[in-house]
Amino acid sequence: MKRENPISQNACCDHGGEGPTVYDLPVPRSLREEWKTLATRRHFLGRMGKTLGWAGLATLLGDSVFGQASAAESLTAGIGAHRLPDFAPKAKRAIYLFMSGAPSQMDLWDYKPTLVAQFDKDLPDSVRGNQALTGMTSGQARFPIAPSHWQFAQQGKSGRYVSELLPWSGKLVDDITLIHTMQTDAINHEPAILLMNTGNMNPGKPSMGSWLAYGLGSMNENLPTYVVLNSTTLPGTDLQPISPKLWSSGFLSSEYAGVAFRTKGAPVLYLEDPSGMSRNVRRELIDAVNSINQTTFEELGDPETNARINQYELAFRMQTSLPELTDFRDEPASTWTLYGDEARQEGTFAYNCLLARRMAERGVRFTQIYQRGWDVHSNAVGNTPKLTTATDRGSYALVTDLKRRGLLDDTLVIWGGEFGRTVYSQGGLSKENYGRDHHPRCFTTWMAGGGTKEGYVHGQTDDFCYNVVKDPVHVRDFNATVLRLLGMNHERFTFKFQGLEQKLTGVVPAKVIPELIA
């Protein structure tokens, strides 16, 4: 919802800019329809209408190399060359349930019954291979195997085994795609969570949500295009930090950065007028500002002044549309039956899931919900259930709710963390408890809706849940697939920065995993 300033292009970004009308371009019908719906309001808003995911669109059409000055030419060239995406987007929006700290795959989704017999035996060197270990366990004398503390039971028609810790989302097995073979390059949180979100282990690159905001634009100018929700943390869990780096727009214009909602009170900072001020007074004040700005514009002729007039109008409208978004009083009783009463409590994961659904309905492009605390180096047995209790039902309810409202078909839901956890115990292993260190070689992520397969399991890990036996999915391949589901070709969806065709998936070639797409 931020808007760039077309006059003083600045900073670590170069922008799309303005160009000819796009409505008669040979692009997928659904996208075109979406733009047309928005056109009326955009017209009303003046210049703001011209940047509708415009830059991103042009890269899809053209040679992908274009600077701000040549956006229009590039677009025309694109049309001439008929270089279009060869697929229609499956998903219009996405919701990413991010389990920060990294959940333990073998305690939740990746069933390893044979480990029980291996209790406290050393993980064979042949299995560990030359995997670099973190500084936390590399000095450890033994690597004793810790089978999961929990029972697994068959779920759904497919009869997949899911941990007893997931009584609700276990029921989704016939609706979702489970990827057991996610792989990452990083073995520590900060680089790993950056890699998942931005495709790079160092800060400074745009996040997935920013790429989508840039490429697809807004569906509702009165709400942010990309929203981040942080969930209430749970006592006793080990919290890894999350910071705006993870929803940064990097070298893209900062208008594409995620807007982190507040967990309490007004969702956006400074949204509320001060006490003692009525809406009428606010209106009067903005009218005064805008009328003087109009004079300034006439006097000095700087188009930026005109833009500011629009921003104040938009701010005024957001002051209404955001409270409406977070006012759950219009939810039917069935909502609470589905999400549970915890969803009434601001900031809980379940609350955020419900809020995400409301945003999906209102056209927010990308929502990311963080639940911190999954970093179970010690006391995995004590902390894991706290986290599953907090997240299980909300995840289930969100998918189910989207489905029953007909939104799941074009909403992609993703659940996952930044890496997996080791099968061997960090620190002491007992019958009652264990800890698990970071593990990059395999972990489980699931996707639902948005053109993914229903009831599909992708890839296979070895009996120790340590190595991938079949069908690895690297982070970059996963991200390429997500972009594909949203209608983007990751190879062509680029942005020139520092002379490089930058992309979400980075410089190492990434591939879409076709098996993940319905």
Added chain:
Amino acid sequence: MPPPEAHKTLKPEQIASLREWVRQGAVYEEHWSFIAPKLQPLPAVTRKDWVRTPIDNFILARLEKEGLSPSPQADKRSLIRRVTYDLTGLPPAPQEVEVFAADNSPNAYEKVVDRLLASPRYGEHRAHYWLDVARYGDTHGLHIDNFRYIWPYRDYVIRAYNQNKHFDRFIIEQLAGDMLPDKSLDSLMASAYIRAGISSGEGGTLTEELRVNNKRERTEAYGAAFLGLTVGCANCHDHKFDPITQKDFYRLTAFFNNLAENPFNDDRNDWPPILMVPKPENRIAYEQAFAEKAAIERQIQDRRAQANTLIAAWLAEPLSGPRPVSPEGLVARVRFDEGKANAFADSATGEKREITSATGTPVVWGEGTWFWPYMRMETGTHLELPGVGDEDNTKPFSVATWMRPHLRPNEPKEADHPDGVILSRADADHDGRGWQLISDHGKLKFLFAHKLPDDAIEVETPDRVLEVGQWHHLIATYDGSGKAAGVNLYVDGAPQYVAVLKDGLKDTTSTTVPLEFGRTYPDNNPLRQTAFQDFRFYQRELSVMEAARLPYEDDVTEISRKPMSEWSEDELHTVTEYYFGERDAPTFALKAQVALLDKELNRLAKDGNIELVSQEAPTLAYADVLNRGIFSARTERVRPGVPHFLPGLPAGAPLDRLSLAKWTVSRDNPLTARVVVNRMWSEIFGTGLVETTEDFGLMGALPSHLELLDWLAVDFRDHDWDVKRFYRQIVLSATYQQSARSTPQLTEKDPKNRLLARGPRFRMDGEMIRDTALASSGLLVEKVGGPSVKPYQPPGVWEAGSHQVSDTKDYVQDHGNSLYRRSLYTFWKRMATMPDMDALDEPVRDGVCTRRQRTDTPLQALVLMNDPQWLEASRQLAERILHESQQRETRLDDLGEILLSRPWKEKEKAALENALTKFQTVYGQDKASAEQLLSVGESKRDTNLPATEVAPWMLVASAAMNLDEVLNK
């Protein structure tokens, strides 16, 4: 160049262009910015009367070429407002405006400019730009994101600008202020620049990974700030567009790879190396002592500069030269100098022959240099010597090795001291028979047993003598007596006092298990990941004198058998370190003086402020070329060097940071002066002459006025990099003084005002906007420097995402004056920056930012309308104007004078009048709401003014602060 397998082909018209170029003689010229700038002649112009400074010649010539005319001079009120903002970051006071408006002397404007340049506000304003480039922040910026003491560096920057420190010196001090022969407290404080970037203490990360990350961060920052090159692109491969090779990049990183710093910051606020900045009252005495110390260190350096002569003389002197340790009884010597693979040779007999191979996880080579690139065992490495070290209790023997326990980050303090077996020939499965050299939580222990626990000798140093991350030379000797008294332990050549814990050895100690490195056979009490070097086993007891010579002198003797001309750099370094460390009497005397001065300096710095600074390690600087940038994929060791396509370092210059610093500002370097003037230009005009201020490479933007850029660069350099002179020259130009008014035609033709046919106008930085609110309301508290402050922040901003143990998890807001300091003093938590400033495009500073974005968003409008800081300022501003005059009319005028340095225009005033009337209608009837509205902020209200009167004015003031013209300079 795209590789052949990319199958990129040329279009026919491109081929035609190339043919044409060849036909014309194929003249190739290097990229413009890689050619040294020359002082350009001033271009001729028609409207000579318009020209005030040489800058105007260049700008006007271009305008005339484009068929454009410059705009008229801005009116005096606009001009003083603009120049006051540009030089101080704050609005002019209404009186200053009036004085200037009334001053008809020809140098009226120059007087204003000189007054502003002399203001301490000038340095504060300049600093906020530089701190973006220097990536300054108050926290480490990654993971736990703890606070760290570096704010004295911020004050150094302010001071440097205010004292008009010339920019070449400013650069040198920041890059190598710790190494300057004439270093001072100030220059040492400046060296914090190197360490200002982000760093990590994340528990699981690996030391080598962080070391590589740190030097990479610093190199990329250097490239962007001083060369205007995206050198980081060559981290993984040769730069795709600029001629920077991967080797160039790593040679550049080598300059930054020799700091005396643990790559882990351990989340410490005082991550060493640090400086204790003395309190102001001790500063003069401190600086005196510091200067004395610097003078002595210069003498030490001077002496060291004659190393080759002095060493040659020493070696030639038969009685004083180095003496070896006799090889008698030496049955095994493994130097671990193979540099690759897992097989190791014994050189006890002089001939090298392979003696063993490591099994399991391969060893790691070359993470650093100790005599030569060293070897470290990995967690899973097994290293043993089957035929060595089996000695019965009746036979004398000595075992010696260099070893370095691996850095283990982020563990309890206890873990600074390694715990496990260093070397052993003992069988843990059979009563521990044999000998073991052990680090017992840092205490050095020797255990020699027939049968544990009692049939054994056990001696141990009472104190902790071993530390992780440090190299130690260890020797254990045994005289064959069967008694604890026959065991001696040496650390770094010095005999250790030991406590005898057991003295009951009775029977044979002989065992068939192999000698093990880093464990006891089979895998007991391991000390994993330890580095070993020059292991020796003697079948005799070494004497005290021999033990003293073993760590260095023996090696020096070996080197000195070759003529000096054949020594490698590493060997020369070893001998030099030894000679000046142990043999050169004049150096000793000087060092003794330094030690005394250090004591004095410590005394004077007591209770001072901590500052992270730079300090060079005594080792040679190296880096490794990393395949694809992967921290462990070392391919080639390189010494420091500047990019090959630029003029090189002077012949014979030491390969260190100081040489880089001097080179950076040398006349030969075509880039730095241009990059610097371009950035200063962009501060004033909103866009650089080269728009991509951070990239002057092939993919960067071309300069809009190349000749002007070169003229400015050469002129700046030739006038000793005089910064105030530079800004003065700009603001005195006719170009700068033009009216900012545009016409539709001009906007159409030059929307970004690159040609400068009108004056600069753009939205100000967040700091300037907040400072304007504080200044205009009278809330601003002016005080230069000091610890960062914590003004108002909405609850939860820090708390929401921080690591649970972070010391910047909870935001504890300050009160009183700290709420109203200039924005550059606001505490900078990089993982959660101030939300108001964030909305106004303040960067995160987790990397270099040489130009901020300038967005315009509804979130900004919400900040300016609803942030309590602006509302409180509106309230105070309202009281101010209510006090200053009594008439509605004049009060409104005052508002304009304060915020815009001018009276309102009729339409503007009408709009404000209208709003005021409406607000008065609302609040005149509603005292409760008025009181609520006025309750914002901690500053006191003037209760003599009725709330119903102040509230409407507060909203008018708020409206005024939101005006486009107020937000633009």
